[in-house]
Structures are given as structure tokens and as C-alpha cells.
Amino acid sequence: MWKHIFLAVLVTGIAVVILMWNAGSLWALPRQIPLEDFFRNPEKVSFSLSPNGGYLAYMQPWQRRMNVYVQKIGSHDEPLRLTEATARNVAGYFWKGNDRIIYVQDAGGDENYHLFYVDITGKNKKELTPFPNVRVSIVDDLEDVENEMIIAMNRRDSRLFDVYRINVTTGEMGLVAENPGDIAGWLTDNEGKLRAAVRSDGVQTSLLYRKTEDEPFRTVITTNFKDSVSPLFFTFDNRYLYVASNLHRDKSAIYRYDPETGAFLDLVYEHPEVDVYRLLRSKKRQVITGVRFVTDKGHYAFFDEEREQLQATLEEKLPGYEVGIASMSRDENRMLVYAGSDRTLGSYYFYDRNTGDFEKLADLSPWLKEEEMAPMRSIAYTSRDGLAIHGYLTLPVGVEPKNLPVVVHPHGGPWARDVWGFSPEVQFLANRGYAVLEMNFRGSTGYGKSFWVAGFRQWGRNMQNDITDGVSWLIKEGIADAERVGIYGASYGGYAVLAGLAFTPDIYACGVDFVGPSNLFTLLETLPPYWELGRQMMYEQIGDPEKDKDLLRSVSPVFHADKIRAPLFVAQGANDPRVKKAESDQIVEALRKRNIDVEYMVKNNEGHGFANEENRFDFYRAMETFLSRHLGKPTK
Numbered sequence: 335m336w337k338h339i340f341l342a343v344l345v346t347g348i349a350v351v352i353l354m355w356n357a358g359s360l361w362a363l364p365r366q367i368p369l370e371d372f373f374r375n376p377e378k379v380s381f382s383l384s385p386n387g388g389y390l391a392y393m394q395p396w397q398r399r400m401n402v403y404v405q406k407i408g409s410h411d412e413p414l415r416l417t418e419a420t421a422r423n424v425a426g427y428f429w430k431g432n433d434r435i436i437y438v439q440d441a442g443g444d445e446n447y448h449l450f451y452v453d454i455t456g457k458n459k460k461e462l463t464p465f466p467n468v469r470v471s472i473v474d475d476l477e478d479v480e481n482e483m484i485i486a487m488n489r490r491d492s493r494l495f496d497v498y499r500i501n502v503t504t505g506e507m508g509l510v511a512e513n514p515g516d517i518a519g520w521l522t523d524n525e526g527k528l529r530a531a532v533r534s535d536g537v538q539t540s541l542l543y544r545k546t547e548d549e550p551f552r553t554v555i556t557t558n559f560k561d562s563v564s565p566l567f568f569t570f571d572n573r574y575l576y577v578a579s580n581l582h583r584d585k586s587a588i589y590r591y592d593p594e595t596g597a598f599l600d601l602v603y604e605h606p607e608v609d610v611y612r613l614l615r616s617k618k619r620q621v622i623t624g625v626r627f628v629t630d631k632g633h634y635a636f637f638d639e640e641r642e643q644l645q646a647t648l649e650e651k652l653p654g655y656e657v658g659i660a661s662m663s664r665d666e667n668r669m670l671v672y673a674g675s676d677r678t679l680g681s682y683y684f685y686d687r688n689t690g691d692f693e694k695l696a697d698l699s700p701w702l703k704e705e706e707m708a709p710m711r712s713i714a715y716t717s718r719d720g721l722a723i724h725g726y727l728t729l730p731v732g733v734e735p736k737n738l739p740v741v742v743h744p745h746g747g748p749w750a751r752d753v754w755g756f757s758p759e760v761q762f763l764a765n766r767g768y769a770v771l772e773m774n775f776r777g778s779t780g781y782g783k784s785f786w787v788a789g790f791r792q793w794g795r796n797m798q799n800d801i802t803d804g805v806s807w808l809i810k811e812g813i814a815d816a817e818r819v820g821i822y823g824a825s826y827g828g829y830a831v832l833a834g835l836a837f838t839p840d841i842y843a844c845g846v847d848f849v850g851p852s853n854l855f856t857l858l859e860t861l862p863p864y865w866e867l868g869r870q871m872m873y874e875q876i877g878d879p880e881k882d883k884d885l886l887r888s889v890s891p892v893f894h895a896d897k898i899r900a901p902l903f904v905a906q907g908a909n910d911p912r913v914k915k916a917e918s919d920q921i922v923e924a925l926r927k928r929n930i931d932v933e934y935m936v937k938n939n940e941g942h943g944f945a946n947e948e949n950r951f952d953f954y955r956a957m958e959t960f961l962s963r964h965l966g967k968p969t970k
Contacts, residue, residue, distance in 0.1 A: 904922055
């Protein structure tokens with residue numbers, strides 16, 4: 335109980351703050367920040383330097399859509415907008431030489447990305463791949479070749495990606511390699527020659543290699559998909575590969591690998607607790623400089639004194655933040671630096687190593703103040719069968735962390751993991767008074783092979799138990815009010831919402847399912863065609879619709895809708911290619927037949943998530959009302 339309550343107006347320049355005295359502790363309740371401030375488009379984002387370091391490109395809203403802008407370094411002229419997307423954001427871009435930009439866009443969230451070209455004067459715009467229902471990816475941007483790139487495209491067969499060399503000026507393209515039917519990925523060497531590939535039948539994975547493009551590919555090694563030898567890039571002499579591998583070990587490590595003999599030559603780096611996938615290099619100096627890996631937070635380990643000193647210099651200039659190099663000129667003297675944390679979306683800086691110039695370019699969301707955001711702290715608890723489950727807990731600022739309403743927020747994937755850093759969703763929920771629990775349940779990646787495999791065929795079972803055990807831990811710690819626990823997630827996280835409400839109906843007061851599957855049979859029946867090579871792997875990970883009928887039926891929430899009692903809010907993109915709209919339709923229909931309180935939001939111009947700003951506003955506004963109605967607010 336509050337012993338004394340009083341109000342004080344503080345002249346902070348930010349807000350009126352309410353102070354409360356509780357058993358000798360002082361709690362400062364922050365203002366309620368407008369919802370739109372969390373979910374509006376960034377002011378500027380995705381900064382990138384031209385190869386010569388003379389120009390800066392970035393993305394910025396125009397008519398509520400993210401478009402590409404360019405500006406000369408040191409110039410005071412107005413930036414020039416290069417793109418004119420009005421229906422949907424530009425999905426991404428990169429430099430092609432010093433005077434051209436390549437960018438990609440899909441239509442309405444269908445994830446069929448097309449390739450576009452524009453020069454930095456804003457002229458000569460061209461769609462390079464104007465093919466319906468075709469998806470394009472970049473194999474090699476060929477930074478040393480003026481007019482060409484190597485791309486992969488499923489134009490010939492929607493299930494398979496062939497490799498083409500495309501002239502970005504004329505749009506002309508020629509076939510480099512036809513996919514024989516089982517190639518899941520391609521890799522070029524440092525000269526842009528296509529010399530490695532990954533073959534998969536969904537269960538067995540093979541690394542293929544050839545010494546020159548005139549030779550046929552041959553198999554170097556074949557493993558079960560649980561055992562990986564994943565090529566990262568070629569050594570600078572194009573003789574060997576750097577690979578990330580968990581073969582004969584639990585945690586993935588980085589090696590130098592001989593594709594001629596299949597021999598692991600040198601262990602470059604390993605970590606005892608987590609997988610390591612990312613290798614850093616200096617192309618100019620042709621040295622491997624370090625690795626980056628994630629435990630509770632992101633960390634670096636350096637092998638190169640120059641790169642280590644550069645990192646130390648940047649962190650000294652930006653203390654208290656996670657600092658990374660976002661872009662660098664070819665001579666590696668000019669660079670763009672990103673700095674962020676759990677309490678800010680971050681900022682970009684320009685740094686010139688020759689002159690020492692260091693300049694802030696932009697705050698991504700300057701309308702959000704760090705001091706008003708909630709810290710995200712790492713936590714761990716033990717599952718009922720003894721596994722250590724790592725995650726993050728974010729507590730509302732200015733509220734005693736006892737008997738709080740909680741939003742449990744499982745991640746998507748599910749073969750992914752949550753990381754420490756800024757989350758607009760988490761900060762929004764914390765600002766509204768909810769504690770937010772995120773956990774890396776078994777099956778999450780990054781914690782080694784055994785932890786990942788422990789999630790196979792465990793949808794709705796031990797994976798869900800790990801989530802439930804996190805709720806029990808919060809209640810035992812006295813943080814959660816057991817009567818006011820909600821669950822919200824997207825994609826697999828949306829499935830976990832439905833599974834939580836169906837299989838543990840006494841735990842949750844409500845749930846919010848965003849693009850989550852409800853029926854594992856129809857989910858697997860409607861995979862995008864270009865996921866076909868991974869079908870058998872998904873059968874091992876989730877269950878085979880023929881061999882595991884009883885299992886899939888037992889863990890598909892739509893067949894257990896009669897057990898759902900808690901109110902549910904469902905949101906779906908009509909064009910979602912991964913989790914079709916029928917997944918949400920099925921659960922909504924099943925619940926409405928039983929007169930269960932279910933709200934349903936469908937956006938006709940969205941896919942697997944809501945990219946358009948106005949749709950995000952609609953969704954989170956509806957979610958805020960829904961959670962407030964069913965979870966209430968913290969006891970003051």
C-alpha cells in the first residue's frame with residue numbers, strides 16, 4: 335500500500351512527473367508518451383557511404399513512405415530524393431559505384447522483391463527485373479565491375495533460384511548457372527567468380543565447389559542439416575573458405591577450410607557459450623580483423639591491432655552505447671558509425687580517420703528521450719526439465735516491480751533469438767505500465783546445436799513449456815500479478831499466443847496474435863514455392879503431415895479452440911506469403927462460433943507484418959485498448 339501520495343510539478347523541460355512515496359522508496363512515474371512516437375517512421379535511417387566516401391545516402395520518409403536520399407559530404411545543399419515510393423517503403427538499397435543506387439521493392443508485402451536502378455542525379459530510373467511473381471536476391475554486387483552485378487532469380491521455376499549476370503545500365507542479363515533443382519545458395523569468390531554452392535534436399539546438406547567457372551561443381555562434404563559447414567567468404571587469395579561450422583561440436587565456430595580436400599585448417603574463433611557466425615575483415619589491407627558474437631549483448635573479439643584501436647576510439651567517443659561501423663569507404667578512412675542501446679533507437683555519426691572529424695548525422699527517433707525509456711535487463715531461469723532459458727525483462731519506469739501486469743512476448747522464427755537492444759514495442763508496453771518478458775525458449779538459435787535441436791517437434795509442447803515456466807518464474811519473483819498476464823507475439827510468436835491460450839488457459843488473461851499460424855497442416859501445405867527445398871527439414875523440425883498427424887493435430891490451436899477462454903485480438907496482412915490469411919481466418923471463425931471475444935484486423939496492403947506507418951498506428955492503438963481493457967494498469 336502507498337503510505338503517502340503527493341504531486342510535484344518538476345521543471346525538467348520534458349514533462350510533469352508524479353512522485354510517489356512507498357515504504358521509503360521514491361518512484362518517478364514518466365509521462366505517457368504518444369503511441370505514434372514509438373511507431374512512426376524513423377527521421378532518417380540506413381545510412382551508407384559511396385565507395386569513394388564522397389557521398390552519403392540514407393532513407394527518409396516522404397509521403398509517409400521510406401525513400402532514398404543522397405547528399406554530397408560537406409555540402410550544404412538540400413539532399414536529393416532519388417525514389418518516389420508512395421504505396422510501400424523502399425525495402426533496401428546499396429551503392430553501385432560512386433554515382434548509382436540499386437534499390438529493391440515488393441508489392442503489398444508479397445516479398446517478391448524487384449530490382450531498380452537510379453543514378454545520384456535522380457535520373458535514368460529503371461526497373462531491372464520487371465517480371466511478375468518473381469523474387470530477386472543479390473549474389474554479388476561486383477564492386478570492382480562498373481556496370482554489372484550477379485543476382486539470383488526464380489523466374490524460370492518459382493521454386494528455384496538461377497544465377498544471372500545483369501548489366502545495371504541496360505538491364506540485359508545472361509545466365510551464369512542454372513539451378514539443377516537442389517541448390518539452396520550460391521557464393522562467389524573475391525573476383526566475382528561463382529565457385530561455391532550449397533545443395534539441400536531438406537535433410538542432407540552438401541557444400542559444392544569448383545576451382546574455376548569452367549569446371550563442374552563437385553561435392554566437398556555432405557552432412558545432416560543439423561551439422562553445418564556454412565561458407566562465409568573466400569580467403570583473399572581465393573584458395574580457401576572461411577566457414578562457420580558446428581560439425582563434431584555443439585557451438586558453431588569459425589574455421590579456415592580447404593574446399594579442395596574438405597579439411598578444416600585453422601580454428602579462427604570459438605566461444606564456449608554461444609555460436610559464432612560473423613567474421614570481420616579489411617578488404618583494403620586483406621586481413622581478418624575480428625569476430626562479433628552475442629551472449630547477453632553483442633561483443634567483439636579482435637585479432638587486428640588497428641581494428642581494435644579503431645573500436646576503442648569510437649567507444650571512447652560514444653561511451654555507454656553499443657557501437658558498430660555501418661558503412662566505410664573503399665580506402666577505409668571515412669566511415670559511418672552507428673551507436674544504440676536498449677533505450678534509444680540510435681544515432682549515426684560520420685568519422686574521418688585522416689582529419690579526425692567526428693559529426694553526428696542524425697538521431698533515428700529524436701522525439702523519444704532516453705531518460706524516459708525503460709532499461710532492458712538480461713535474465714535467466716530454469717525450465718521444468720532443467721534447461722537454462724535466457725531472456726530479457728523490461729520493467730516500467732517509476733513503478734514498484736511488484737504484482738505488475740505483464741505482457742509475455744515470445745519471438746518469431748522460431749529459429750531465431752531475442753537480443754538486447756531497443757524495441758519500440760517493448761518500450762511502448764513498458765511506458766503503458768506493463769512488465770515485458772522475452773525469452774529464448776529451446777529451439778532458439780545462437781545457443782548451440784543441442785539447444786536448437788531440443789526444440790524439434792516441440793511446438794506447443796516443451797517450447798511452450800519454456801514460455802509458461804518464464805511466467806511461473808515472474809510470479810514466484812513477485813513481479814507478476816498472476817491474474818493479469820497477457821501474451822503477445824508475431825509469426826511463431828503469434829502461434830505461441832494461440833498455443834498459450836489453448837493449452838494453458840488458466841495462465842493468460844488475454845492474447846494478441848500477429849500473423850501467427852493456427853493450423854500446422856495448412857501452414858505446411860502453403861509454404862512459399864521458394865521454400866520447397868526446405869520442406870523436409872521443416873517436417874523434421876515441426877512434424878510430418880503424414881507421419882505425425884496425431885502430433886500436428888495435438889499442437890495446432892485451431893483444433894483446440896474449445897479450450898480458449900481468454901479474449902483474443904488477431905491481426906493479419908492479406909498478402910502474407912509465409913503465414914497465409916487463412917491461418918488467422920480459421921482461428922477467428924472457430925472462436926466466433928463459440929462466442930469468444932475475438933477482435934480481427936486485416937490490412938489488405940500488408941504481408942508478414944505491417945510496414946506502412948498508418949497500419950502500425952492502427953494495430954498498436956487497437957492493441958493498447960485491448961490490453962488496457964483486459965489487463966488494466968499497475969496498482970499505484
